[in-house]
Amino acid sequence: MEATMEYTGKPLPGMNGVPGTAPSQSEVFSGAKPEPFTYTQQGMFPAAKPQASDVLGNGARVLTENGFKALTKEEKEEAKRIALEAGFSFEGYQVVRREFFSHRYDPTLTIKGNSITFNNACISRLEEVVYVQVLVNPLTETLVIRPCSEGARDAIRWCIAKNDKRKSRQITCGIFTAKLYELMGWEALYRYKLQGTQITHKGEQLFVFDLTSTETFLPATKDPENPDARPKRRPPVYPANWRDSFGIPVAQHEASTRVNLEEGYSYADELPDKTGTYGSQEAVPVSEVV
Numbered sequence: 001m002e003a004t005m006e007y008t009g010k011p012l013p014g015m016n017g018v019p020g021t022a023p024s025q026s027e028v029f030s031g032a033k034p035e036p037f038t039y040t041q042q043g044m045f046p047a048a049k050p051q052a053s054d055v056l057g058n059g060a061r062v063l064t065e066n067g068f069k070a071l072t073k074e075e076k077e078e079a080k081r082i083a084l085e086a087g088f089s090f091e092g093y094q095v096v097r098r099e100f101f102s103h104r105y106d107p108t109l110t111i112k113g114n115s116i117t118f119n120n121a122c123i124s125r126l127e128e129v130v131y132v133q134v135l136v137n138p139l140t141e142t143l144v145i146r147p148c149s150e151g152a153r154d155a156i157r158w159c160i161a162k163n164d165k166r167k168s169r170q171i172t173c174g175i176f177t178a179k180l181y182e183l184m185g186w187e188a189l190y191r192y193k194l195q196g197t198q199i200t201h202k203g204e205q206l207f208v209f210d211l212t213s214t215e216t217f218l219p220a221t222k223d224p225e226n227p228d229a230r231p232k233r234r235p236p237v238y239p240a241n242w243r244d245s246f247g248i249p250v251a252q253h254e255a256s257t258r259v260n261l262e263e264g265y266s267y268a269d270e271l272p273d274k275t276g277t278y279g280s281q282e283a284v285p286v287s288e289v290v
Contacts, residue, residue, distance in 0.1 A: 090250040097247045098195055099215055099238065107196040109143070109209050113188075114174035118145075123159045123166050125198050126205055130166065131155040134176075138183055145196070145207040184211055191217040193236070210256065214239070 071079065098106065107122035123129075126147055133154050135144040148155050159166045181188060193215040196207040215238065220231035248256065 093250050094245055094247040095250060095253040097213070097242065099213070099236075100246075103195060107198065107207065109145075109194045109196060110191065111177055111180060111194070112191040114177055115170050115172050116177065117168060117170045118158055120168050122196055122207065123168060126207070130157060130159060130161045132158045136180075136183075141184065141211040143194075143209040143211055145209075147205060180211070187216075189219055193217065212239070 105121050107125055108119045109122065110117045110119070122145075126132075126145075129147040131148050131150050131152065133146045133148050133152065134156060135146055136142070137144075145158070150157075156171065158169070158171065160169045180186070186192060194209040194211065194213065196209050199206050199208055215236035217236055218234045220233050222231050223229050247253070
């Protein structure tokens, strides 16, 4: 008989990857409805397969010339390891999203209003790189950072370089961010943070950013009872479809960072829409993109 339990209060510790002290799920996952839901033992998670320890048991024995003899602790551990190794498969596993963990020192791209910023962790991973090209694939909704020389076409200085030191800088790019917000259907007042993955493609070091995997930050709010206090920052909000999974399947995860720069990628100033069609050349008022 399937066991169920109704849950209407705050998230239980560890449920859906959200600690018990975190905000409610409707606050953490954008688009999630703040209504009761049912957690079933045979619903979201498949039934567990028998483990090596279940097969061996505590009374496991081995046949010797003098009859059966109980396994030693070391022999049991080795037998469990062999059984687990022989039957292991990545099938059914999900790679847990790193957004669910603390990632303060991981490479990130922040998109806010009319600017973008790469953090110092991102910049330090590409040694001695000062200029980059920004490539966007509207079909796969992926953004790629590609190192280039200062004189290359569409080169962008992505950091401050002084006295052999490099550090993060805010890059003003109102037209580019307006096109990104339109492409992804983002809210104009929200700030979006993306985690970067460093890969090697045909000898080039690249950063790949999945535009669909964002942490969304709503504008800070003031306490109406204490208007002189600093605005209070809100916790990040995640996509609603992340609520019922830990991450994406292993096979899909491995394919997610494969990049072919010859298919679908455009430079930032040539960004087409999702159909792959380039927009008209009519002027866009500055007031609409900043």
